[in-house]
Amino acid sequence: MCLPALVMLGLGLWGVDRGGIWRDEAVTFQVARRSVPQIWRLLHGVDAVHGLYYLLMHAVLAVHPDEVMLRLPSVCAAAVTAALVGELGVRLAGPRVGLWAGLLYAVSPLAGHYAQEGRSYALVAVGATGATLLFVRGVRAGAWRAYGTVLALTCWLHEFAVLLLLAHAASLALARAGSRLWRGWGSAAGLVVLGLLPMILVSHAQSAQLAWVRPPTWATAESLLRWFLGPGEGVFWTCLALALLGLAGLAGPPGRLTCARVGLPLAVVPPAALMLVSRLSPLYVDRYVLYALSGAPLLVAAGADRLARLAARLRLRVPRPPVLALAGAALAALALCLQLPLMSDDRDPAHRPDDLAAVARVAAREVKPGQPVLFLPTQARNAALAYPGAFAGVRDVALDEPGPESGTLYGREADAAELRRRLSGLDRVWVVADRDLLAGRWSPSGPAERAKMAVLAQEFLPAGESADGDASVRLYVRRVALSALPGLAPVPVPQRPARR
Structure with a gap:
């Protein structure tokens, strides 16, 4: 899936040096330039949830401490995520669905926004998408070690990535998986949670950092849906219709994963779970579940593929498969063009909370x-x-x-x-x-x-x-x-x- 990665890389590098950082990026910039003992001491009192990310950025900024280098890991992570979304589509539904899903992720304004943030969220997204790809492999081959390792590291980049386990459990339930699969996945999931316990205990003691967070509302959920499918009206309604059509993939033989059985839980379960918890103790912020965005392009691409297959069954004039794949790529390019003004504005420092x-x-x-x-x-x-x-x-x-x-x-x-x-x-x-x-x-x-x-x-x-x-x-x-x-x-x- 080179094409989605190249498109995402180009969009990520476009305007990456916007000449100003905002408050959250400034925290990364100043903390990562401290010595390792100073970072370690800081994490005992604050920001433990970002500890692994600060240590990674310490090594990156040691090369050259500037704004481009601050954001470059996020740009690269977003490009790899687009490729992984495409590979998920290939594994679940075939090459053209993979191409469409990867491109839809690459042209998403939400993915582009966090590709240019000097924070951990794009790295969490690539880890979560990679773990989902390994989850699909685990279901088919029964190999869970790599899945558990990648997901554990991802959770140490941000602990709310642990909600991905709920999404994968929902995928197994939708696929009506047998007990052998549940046992294999459950063992890996248990080790992930066990390995995350020290982070959970330390971050709970630092929960006052989230005192500014407010409980989510229905408007919060609607806003996230629009960002997942495309904030422009035409793009949003088209993608919503295709995603609903893609839900037909929920039906099917037991034990088989489809785009719908993987994409729907991935897109819905982590945000929904965090929103529900936030009704009692506010924790929800959209960037904490950015990784769930990977599920939306899978549903949309699967819906587009189903529409093409229905047209073929009705004996309508449908282009040959290579031409059809290119036509879908052209529609993704059209979505990009329609959202370019929004993406251009996002590269203005004034678009961030502060400059x-x-x-x-x-x-x-x-x-x-x-x-x-x-x-x-x-x-x-x-x-x-x-x-x-x-x-x-x-x-x-x-x-x-x-x-x-x-x-x-x-x-x-x-x-x-x-x-x-x-x-x-x-x-x-x-x-x-x-x-x-x-x-x-x-x-x-x-x-x-x-x-x-x-x-x-x-x-x-x-x-x-x-x-x-x-x-x-x-x-x-x-x-x-x-x-x-x-x-x-x-x-x-x-x-x-x-x-x-």
Whole structure:
């Protein structure tokens, strides 16, 4: 399946150097450049779920630490995933279904989005798709060792990949597999879960990291369905119709896997399971189940193949098989053309939640060496960690101990009393902050963050601002000093709609 891989590789490399990273990528960038002992120490307190990925990226960024190298593993992983989806289609339904499924994955805007993210999700997708291919081989040949090994490694890249076991169990149930297959698969599945137990225990202790996640709704499920099948109206409805037609493959003799029996559980079970759990304890984020996307092209391609076979049975004029395969590839190319504007927009840094390069450019232009800077909340220090040159020589008012030495993501800051003392000696301070926080749309947690907000509100006034997206670089001047300095006046706080 070289063609789907080449298409995915080309789309992944298109605009991969977009000139800015956002907050999650910045965490990868700064953590992976720490020493291995520093990464190991960090994982004891936070982000254990990404530990294996950080260690892999440590080796990658040791070659050349820049934004392209940060994203290159995800680009390559997405290309391999497209090839594996194609190979799944070949094994389950034949070469033309494999070609169509692989191309549909390659032109998916969702796959393209995460192909250009410096995070683990594209690597999890290639591991999960590879494990599914080995699952199909296991059902046919009874060989489960490679399946268990690949899936265990994938789960250590992200623990929610363990939901793939539920999808594979559903596939066995739909195929009405015999007890011998259940025993073989069950042994491998048990070893995967057993090997993941240390990660589950450690990450459960770090579950406060997901406090920002909200319970999913029906709109969440509808949005995921649209992204899986294609967000454009024409593409979505065509793919939905073909996927429904592909469900006919659920029928058939027992013990046989089909595109429907593999693709439907793969696409539906992991997201549905995580959404159901999230009704009690919110955990669902769409990128955590990106790997489930691999099931959707299998269903769509199987539906297209079934439509062609029905046309042939009705003695309609159907092209010869090679021409038919090319016609399906041409329709995938049409889907790509229809979604190109969306994919082009996705390569704009402004399309991400924030653009730390833009913040860094403002800081480099406005903030001079030796001037005090306050990051609000502490996560806003991400910009300085990702682009240290832009903040070279500035005084970080709140910082007590940098992240690598303290075993934290953003460094250890002074307590509330010490922060008040440090700010009391300043007439001016540059504040790098979340604009929604400054506008009062959400409140920070912890006494130190509240102390920052209180001191700024009570003792300082904003005297100038350069903003970009969700981030603000704002000069605050002490109220007494502001009235004594000619040419400086309070500036109004810009209002903007709340984030969805």
